[in-house]
């Protein structure tokens with residue numbers, strides 16, 4: 001009998017963590033290289049599952065299966081941190097009414113038709129007293145799910161052990177090159193580090209793949225009144241990610257429960273910074289303190305103390321489509337990265353990716369337009 005196939009996965013965040021489980025279920029011997037979730041974008045994420053955000057196409061339909069996929073994963077592997085939640089999309093008092101109306105129309109036209117509830121600033125503050133004194137024009141509420149990063153990490157560790165996934169330390173590029181030369185099958189689930197790894201091995205880098213440095217403020221003790229994520233209705237990040245050039249930094253006024261308790265405040269995205277050179281701490285904190293004073297001014301006067309900064313690089317794809325499958329010219333090295341809305345996309349795509357890796361049949365991934373390019 002042929003021995004079971006073996007695969008080495010680099011990166012134990014959301015993408016590597018779930019792919020390891022899916023491959024193990026298909027009988028693959030999985031070695032998963034990587035550190036703790038606290039050293040990943042996944043570990044400091046808001047963890048929102050934008051299942052309704054896709055277009056009216058096969059990928060959008062797949063995205064809409066994300067809550068069901070998370071539920072199935074939890075039934076199979078136990079608690080992974082999934083919580084029913086609300087998404088609040090807010091706008092400031094002085095926001096141009098046409099811009100607000102345009103996004104509201106787009107939300108109303110979403111093919112998955114999530115239930116939309118409009119809240120006045122007064123109603124929002126009544127439900128969420130933390131927003132008292134905020135610069136708030138109104139809120140659109142949408143149904144959401146959230147994955148708590150700490151519960152996710154604990155659940156993953158249990159599930160990996162039960163599935164026989166072998167863990168090892170992060171792998172430097174020279175060791176990775178050796179393993180590839182020995183003919184091992186490798187999948188890079190290494191998020192923002194993927195580009196640097198490919199460059200260090202002298203390999204071609206996909207032109208659509210990029211990353212930004214994210215900063216988020218952590219405020220201990222403060223808590224939202226319900227399981228909810230607050231984000232700007234007129235966010236700029238996806239537009240900036242699609243552009244080749246533009247603002248060096250954008251700062252989204254958002255709030256989310258912090259992993260294990262407390263509050264995450266704001267999200268900066270710094271573009272054009274090297275992977276080994278995070279943004280200056282004081283400048284990052286200044287941006288996030290601005291969010292605090294506009295969105296949760298009551299926290300400044302309270303006894304919660306200053307924001308603590310967490311910085312992590314986050315991969316994205318400039319054409320908004322993730323990159324899956326063999327790197328052109330290097331058939332035993334595959335990518336699984338560059339996700340937009342990964343907490344919805346990754347659980348939905350993982351079974352297809354695992355199946356394609358085992359069968360080497362990439363037609364379904366190609367049909368979705370996601371094959372590594």
Ligand SMILES: Cc1cc2nc3c(=O)[nH]c(=O)nc-3n(C[C@H](O)[C@H](O)[C@H](O)COP(=O)(O)OP(=O)(O)OC[C@H]3O[C@@H](n4cnc5c(N)ncnc54)[C@H](O)[C@@H]3O)c2cc1C
Pocket residue numbers: 010011012013014015016033034035036037039040041042043044045046047048049050169170171172173189190191192193194197214215216266267312313314315336337338339340341342343344
């Ligand atoms: C503040 C914030 C809020 C966010 N909110 C949301 C949200 O609400 N919804 C959503 O869908 N997304 C959100 N995101 C984005 C999302 O968190 C990330 O895109 C996603 O978690 C990336 O997962 P990943 O597994 O691809 O990469 P990562 O989580 O970055 O994991 C990659 C891992 O690979 C490791 N690695 C790197 N090099 C090597 C190596 N040589 N060997 C082994 N391991 C290596 C890294 O250390 C890291 O642990 C948010 C991100 C941030 C920062």
